[in-house]
Each structure stands twice: as structure tokens, then as C-alpha cells.
Amino acid sequence: MGRRTRGNVYRVILLSMVFLLAFSLIFPAQAATEYKTDLGTFYYSLPYGVGRGGATYKDGLMYDNRDPRYGYNVMIKFDIAEDAKIYKIIFYGDAQGVSEINIVKPNTNKKITGTVYYKLSGGYTGSKQFEGSRTTASEVKAALPTTMVSEFKHNDNDTYAKVEISLGNSTINGTVEFTFNVYTGPLPEGYKEVDVTFYTYVIVYYYDPVVDQVVSKAYELKKVVTVSKPPMLRFILAASIAIVSMGIVYALSVLGFFESFTTVDLVTIAVLAAFQAVRVQIIGRQLVFPLLDRVPGAYNFAVADFPFIMLLIIAAYIVKKPGSVTLTLFLYNIISEIGRYGINPLRRAYPFAQGVVPDLYLLLRYKLTSVELFADKPLIKGITVGHVDGFFVGFFRGLFMQLSLYLVFYPVLFRLQYDLGYVLIRITIPRAIGNGIEGAISVPIAKKVEEAIQYRDFKPFVFIIFASRVSNTPFVIKGVTRKLPVIL
């Protein structure tokens, strides 16, 4: 493969990385607008929560013509400062907004809900959920002296959800939040999107030590939300993944990427990917995972992944070419799809997500240091360059695999959402470390395997076989008989 072709191949790989990065950035965590005050912090989220399919809404963006059965939740949360002594809070939540066209409507089909998390003097803590109707004000009395009144007032000039919270003579210390629902009408002809500004007024009654009495303070919270036509985001996204990923495969093929792999390389990768599929889908899922994953910590540190990573490292070690990791994973995924997951073009980006970074690591590491990949060169006592390479290949594969799986593929393809704390602390970081360690300890095994199959001495080896067959004399591969007596 010429230098120009190689450059093009690297560009395609880099482009695919940028694409995946952009893909993951399209799913931002829900971020509310924050208002910090002396009495605490307000959080204003619109829309709030998750959609029909379970995907988290993007804050500040609503789509037009929203079915009133679902609507969008508006959530206002108030984290009260520790030293504030608050006796009563009244929220007037804007349910219509101000914009050049009247597009947002209060959803009178849904009730106002909310929760007060309180801490009373004497250290008693608890929470109280409340629910209010739209048309008539209702009073919810708790076991505690709690009074909460919520109503949805509607007249020609003003539409708002009102919630009044007080605990009698006790102060409220903790968090207070409430949600109500709005829905959107269709955007008229000529409008692609429109900005709607929502105002929420909060009156807080608190004890002021300077004047030694309860005083009130009013806050105006402002939230600008864009209402636009539905962008078919998921479909466009899903289709782009499929098209771009397959485009990458075809582009690499046209650019001669596969020419850098000999037939022996291709077969080696194919066989090792088949091994991975057998190991995971047939033996692993049925026999090994149910047993091994029950050992505390084994699942989190991906102990059962060891043979999989070992096979991946063997492939990278034997082939030693950029792209070998991605290609092995790509093939493993296709075989797994045929046999288990179902052929789905939308999954095609998954092996790229986990394989491109380890391949780039190997590429850059070699370019920057000029030391042979997986070399036996000692770095510090007991640790060689090979161990480090193995560690990073395993680590990056684990890191990007879990991130892409839990943050992109599960939510997009299966609408399965997982808590970010669980994903990062319990899954991604330990599993990346586990895969890294497995990668490091796989390198000596890969070395043994390579010695045993003698790919490097390909021609002499063929000649020896040929010569031995002609002369009808047995042959011995130097060094291997001693190292792997069981195998030979």
C-alpha cells in the first residue's frame, strides 16, 4: 500500500472517529437552567424527563404538534440553602410562555405533581408528594402540618400553574420541586421553529435575622425554549450510522486498505473472530458467564472477558497492522449478529466504536516511538513494552465499548437507559481496567502462540514441511517443542 493510500486510510479512520464522537455528543445529559440565590438554587428544566421511547429529552428543545396524551413536563426545583429558614414558598409556573405565535398550551389533562423534601428542627427528615388538579384548587393535608395548594389558572391574559407550600410554623429545609405539563400545537406555514420564553415567579417567605421577622422575596426565573418541527433525529441518526459505517468499510476497500492484509492475515483474523464468537455466544453465555459472573466483582472487572481479550491481542500481535483490532471486532460482530443478535445495519458502527481507538493507539505508538509493537523490550522490572501495548489495547477497547454500548447503542437501538453513575463507576471504568489487565497478561500468551504457528518464518516453514514429506523424515520446529510440549 502506497504512502498516499495509507494517508487516505488514516483519514477515513480519523473521520470515522469524528463521526462517532459527534454521534455520542448528540445525546447530552439533561441540563437544567440554574439560578443561584442567597436562599438556595433554582433549577428550571423544560422539557423534563424521558420521552415515549425512553430517551432523555434535550433541555430547551420541544417539537411542535405534541400529542396532549404525552405533552412535555416543566420542572422547577429549589434546593434550599442549609442556613436559610424558609416558611412558605409560592410558585407561579408559566404554562404558556411568550412568543410571536401562541403555540404552547397548558395541559389540563394532566395533574400538577410535586415533592417537598424537608428537614425539621430536631433533625427529622422526610418527603411529601402532592398532586393538584387543574381546574379546582385542592388541598392536600399530610400527617405533618403541611399545606399545599395547587391550581391551574387560565384566563385570556394569563395561564399559570400555582403551587403554595408551607409547613405551618416549621421551616422547610431541603428540596422543593413541582412539575406540570404543557403541550405544543402545530407550527403554522412558514415557521420552521419559534422561541418561547417562559417566566416563573417564585415568592419565598423566610426569616430575616436583621429585621427579626418573616419577610418575602420574589424571584423571576426565565427559560427560553425552542419549538421546532420534529427532526426525525433517531431515524436520521440510525440511518447515518448504517450508511456511514458501511461507507467506511467500502471506502477502506476501495482505498486498498485490505490490500495491506495478506490472505494469511485475513484468515488469521477470521479464525480468531470465529473463536471469539464461539467463546462468547456458545461457551461463554451458557457455561462461563453464569458461573464466573457470580463471583463478587468478576462481572465489573470483566474477568470472563479474558479469553475474548486474549484472542483480540493474539490477532493484533500476529497481524501487527493498524486496523487488525477493528477488523477482528467487526467480524466478531457480524458473526454474532448472524447467530444471535439479528442482522442489523444499525449495529454496524459498534465494532468501530470499540476498535478504532485501540488501532489508533497502536498506530500512534509505533509512529511516535518507532519501537516494534508488542516488543519484548523491558520498560521497568517485569514490565515490557508488549505489556503496556496489551494493556492499552484492552483498556481502550473496554472503555469505548462500554461507553458506546450504554450511552449510545442501548438507548438508541433498544431504548434501555442506565444510570450514569452505574455506567461509569460500576461498568465502564472497572471493565476498562479489567480489559487492560487482561490485555497485558495476554501478550506473553500471544507471543507463545505466534512462536507455535511460526507465521514469521512462513516460507522456510513450508519448505521444511515439503522437505520432510519428500524425505519422509520427521521435523521439529526449533524452540517450540521445548516451550509447548503439550501442543506438539
Next chain:
Amino acid sequence: MEFTIHPFITLPGELKSIVAGVFLLLIVLPLVPGTVSYLLFKILGISGFRRLFSYEARDSPIHRLHPLTKLLTSSAIGVGVALTDSFLGLLIFLLLSLIIRIPANPSERKVRGLAILLISNVLLIGRSQSFLNPAFSRVVTGTARGLTVVYIFPKSLRWMTEGITVEGFVYGAIQSIRVISALSAALRFISTTHPSEIVYGFKTLKFPIEVTFMIAVAIKSIPSILEKTSVVISAERARAMEIVPRSISRNIFKKIAATFKALVDALLPVIIETLREARQMALAATIKGFRAYKQRTYYKEIEMSKTDIILTLAVLALFAFIIAAQFLAYKYPFLSLFQ
């Protein structure tokens, strides 16, 4: 319920929370998937799984179809369930994936195995979503208001999850339809298509020749790998190596370590042997002029029959319908079934 999950009631506040958290994290939470996997393994066994994931020779209309038609059907169901949100739409895809199995005349064992596998998937996904989906599990500080809370986790576990809800389980069970529809469609594909024919499907889709070749080699290698693994494990067993600990005794960790080592030891000879065979295969392919010319000829050509063409067009129409539904549901509400 409270007592069974909090058996540390006599411990003081924070310590109780930490101990209960560790207990839940390490013992209780893994218990459900562990039990389901164990039961699955007990009921089906390795041979049952192998049967489930292997080709079943039959003379049926589905078996006679062109691999591309079957590949596209499997793919349409996979894409369809990924894009559909409505429960009814998902059910339609699930029914479709199950109905298309009927003409394939699967064996009773295969049907039973599939049913067990699908039900276990529903249970496991429902279980994980009941306490790991933040939309349903943030019952103390977050979004999950007014839901049916089964259990609230101790403070020490709140970084991960806050509670278990019935709604989370139901949500997970409904979403699992996506997984089991795709799984069922995939199993139908491999159980009705001979491994050597699968590659023709990819060839027709104009996959790069190298990729098609690798898929063919990989699929061809699988039975050989299984056979070699079986031989090596049998040989190791004959030498008194205990692959799976038979009893839980004081030295259980040693036994697990021994199992781990035995599996690696069993794997290495198979890898080496298979890679050597693979090298011969590469030699054979090179000798036969593989990649020497851009245009390839094939030993066997599978022609598409009229039925194949009609069905392929129907599947493509289904693809188009699924895609159109994403755009047109905005105007025609009935299409939101597939949106």
C-alpha cells in the same frame, strides 16, 4: 421484604447503610440473573444451546429461500424494532418474527428452547430496568415520581440507583420485545440457512470480497473449533482435570482459579491448531488465485426464484414502509404505530 434485604437492623445508621449496600451489591442484585442463567443452563444444557444456534436440515419453503431474502427479512425486523416505539408496533414485529418460523417446520425441542430463551430475556431486561433506568429508579431525588416503589436502596448505593419500581420492570419487559424479536429473527436465519450459503447473502449485498471471504472462513471454522475444543477438554478430563468445580468446599477460590486455568489451557492448543489449519487454508486460497483478479467467479451460484424475488420486494417494501412511517406519522397518525 424490608427484613430480608436489610438483615442488619441492629447496626447503627451509616454503618448499616454501608453493610446493607455491600450486601445488596454483591449478593442480592446478582442473585436474580445468576438464578435465571443457572435455570436456563439446567433446563436447556449445552446440547440444547448448540441445537438452538445451529442449522436444522429440513425440506421447508423457508429453507429453500435465497439467503439474501432471509438475511433481509432478519434485517428488516432488526431495523423495525429499533425504530418503533409503540407497544403495539413492537408486538407486530415480534409476532412477525415468530410467525415466519412456522413454515420452517422447526423441531419441538428447538421451539421449546427458543421459548425459554425469549422468556428469560424478558425477565432479565425487566429486572435490570426496574432499578437501573434513571427514569424509573430515581425515586428519591429525581424523575421517578408517583411510581409504584417496591424498594428504596440504602444511601450507600444511591450513586448507582435509588429504588426498584414496578413501572421500571414493565418498561424493561416491553423494551425487551426489541431484543427478543431480533433474536428470534436471527435464530430463524441460522437455523434455516446452511452455513456455506450464508456467504451468498453477503456476496449479493456487495460486501468487499475480503470481508465476505473472512465471514465464510469464520463460519466454516465454528464447527471445527467446537469439535477441537470438545476433544481437548475430553483429553484434559481424561487426565483428571476438573473443568467445573463439582462441589463448593473450603478451597472454592482455588477451584475457580483451577477452572480458569483449565479453560485457558484448553483454549491454547485449539487456537494454535486452528491457526495452523487456517494457514493451510490461506495457502490453498492463494494457490487458487484468491485476490489475484478483481472479478471473481464462484463454484456455485444460487439463483433467486420468483418466490425469492416477490418476498425480497415485500421485505424491501416493509423497509420503505418503516422508513416512511418515521416521516409521515406526523401527518398520518396511524403510522405512529411504527414510529
